[in-house]
Amino acid sequence: MQSARAEAAASEAKMGVEGLDLYYGEFRALKDVTLDFPKNEVTALIGPSGCGKSTLLKTLNRMNDLVDGCRVDGCVSLDGDDIYGGLPVNDLRRRVGMVFQQPNPFPMSIYDNIAFGPRTHGIKGKEELDVIVEQSLRDAAIWDEVKDRLKKSALGLSGGQQQRLCIARALAVQPEVLLLDESTSALDPISTAKIEDLVTELASKYTVIMVTHNMLQAIRVSTKTAFFLLGEMVEAGDTDALFTHPKDSRTADYVSGRFG
Numbered sequence: 028m029q030s031a032r033a034e035a036a037a038s039e040a041k042m043g044v045e046g047l048d049l050y051y052g053e054f055r056a057l058k059d060v061t062l063d064f065p066k067n068e069v070t071a072l073i074g075p076s077g078c079g080k081s082t083l084l085k086t087l088n089r090m091n092d093l094v095d096g097c098r099v100d101g102c103v104s105l106d107g108d109d110i111y112g113g114l115p116v117n118d119l120r121r122r123v124g125m126v127f128q129q130p131n132p133f134p135m136s137i138y139d140n141i142a143f144g145p146r147t148h149g150i151k152g153k154e155e156l157d158v159i160v161e162q163s164l165r166d167a168a169i170w171d172e173v174k175d176r177l178k179k180s181a182l183g184l185s186g187g188q189q190q191r192l193c194i195a196r197a198l199a200v201q202p203e204v205l206l207l208d209e210s211t212s213a214l215d216p217i218s219t220a221k222i223e224d225l226v227t228e229l230a231s232k233y234t235v236i237m238v239t240h241n242m243l244q245a246i247r248v249s250t251k252t253a254f255f256l257l258g259e260m261v262e263a264g265d266t267d268a269l270f271t272h273p274k275d276s277r278t279a280d281y282v283s284g285r286f287g
C-alpha cells in the first residue's frame with residue numbers, strides 16, 4: 028500500500044516551473060530548474076546562502092519583475108497556465124500571496140492592515156470587511172489575541188504577532204498559494220512554533236511554498252523538499268526520504284551538516 032507521504036508526492040501540482048533559467052544581468056542565478064509544487068501541501072526550499080531559494084520564490088509571483096536587468100526563461104505555471112503569459116500581474120499576486128522574513132505591518136490599525144487588500148480589490152462594505160477581517164485573523168491563529176484591540180496600531184504587536192498579522196493580511200485576499208520567505212527567522216522559538224503549527228493547518232486550504240534555513244523546520248512542516256546549490260536544483264522529493272535517504276551526495280553532505 029502507498030504511504031500517505033508517497034500519495035502526497037504523487038498529488039496534483041498547483042504550481043510548477045520547467046526549464047527555468049533566471050539571470051540578473053549576466054549572472055545566471057537559477058539553472059534549468061524543473062519542479063512541481065503539489066496542491067494543498069507544504070514544499071520547503073532549502074540550501075546554503077546564495078543558492079537561489081528566494082529568487083525562485085520571487086519568480087512564482089513575479090516579484091523579480093521589479094529588479095532591473097532580471098530575465099526569466101522557461102515556464103512558470105499556476106493551474107497549468109503560464110504566469111508570464113496572459114495572466115495580469117495583479118491577479119497573479121492576489122492568487123499567489125507572499126510573507127517576508129521581517130514582519131512588515133503597515134503603520135495603521137490591525138483592522139485596516141487586514142482590510143487593506145480587500146479594499147484595493149473593491150470591497151468597501153463594512154459588514155463584508157468585518158467578516159473578512161475576523162476570518163483572516165482566525166485563520167492566522169491570532170484572532171483571540173487581537174479581537175479587543177482591532178482599532179489599535181499593528182506596530183504595538185510583538186514580532187511573532189506581527190508576523191501572524193502579516194499572514195492574515197496575505198490570507199485576506201483569498202490567495203490560493205502562500206509563499207513564505209524565511210518567515211520565522213526573525214522570531215523567538217515560541218512564536219516560531221506557533222507559525223509552524225499554523226503553516227501545517229493552512230496547508231488544508233492553501234498550497235504553501237517556504238524558504239527555510241532551518242532543516243528541522245523543513246522536516247517538521249513540509250511534505251516535499253527541494254535542495255538547491257549554486258542555482259541548481261540538486262534533488263527534490265518527499266521530505267522524509269530526502270532527509271533520511273538522499274540520492275545525491277551533495278544533498279547528503281548538506282542535510283548532515285557537513286557544509287552550509
Ligand SMILES: Nc1ncnc2c1ncn2[C@@H]1O[C@H](COP(=O)(O)OP(=O)(O)OP(=O)(O)O)[C@@H](O)[C@H]1O
Nearest residue numbers: 051054056074075076077078079080081082083094
Ligand atoms: N537583485 C539582484 N541582483 C543581482 N544579483 C542578485 C540579486 N538578488 C540576488 N542575487 C544573486 O543571486 C543569487 C541567489 O540569491 P538568492 O537571494 O536567491 O539566494 P538565497 O538562496 O535565497 O540566499 P539566502 O539564503 O542568503 O537568502 C546570489 O548569488 C545573489 O547574490
